[in-house]
Amino acid sequence: MSSLAWFLTGAAIGATVAILYAPKSGKDTRKYLTRTARQGKQAVAGTSKDILDASKEMFDRGRKLVDEAAELFDHARKMVKA
Numbered sequence: 001m002s003s004l005a006w007f008l009t010g011a012a013i014g015a016t017v018a019i020l021y022a023p024k025s026g027k028d029t030r031k032y033l034t035r036t037a038r039q040g041k042q043a044v045a046g047t048s049k050d051i052l053d054a055s056k057e058m059f060d061r062g063r064k065l066v067d068e069a070a071e072l073f074d075h076a077r078k079m080v081k082a
Contacts, residue, residue, distance in 0.1 A: 012040075 015036075019029060 019033060022029065
């Protein structure tokens with residue numbers, strides 16, 4: 001697991017413990033936890049989409065580079081044969 005993942009896990013655990021020991025009613029704490037969990041879920045979904053989009057873009061660029069290299073190789077091979 002990466003350092004960032006460990007940091008985020010620790011932050012989530014620390015925040016949960018802090019919330020559970022906070023001087024609020026159970027109802028308020030549950031509302032807060034629900035709202036915070038929803039926001040976290042949205043943030044993760046957004047980040048996942050960004051990562052997926054960036055990965056697709058890099059894959060497409062890599063494929064284009066490979067195709068161009070193959071064309072150059074083929075062109076050079078034809079020049080050597082001639």
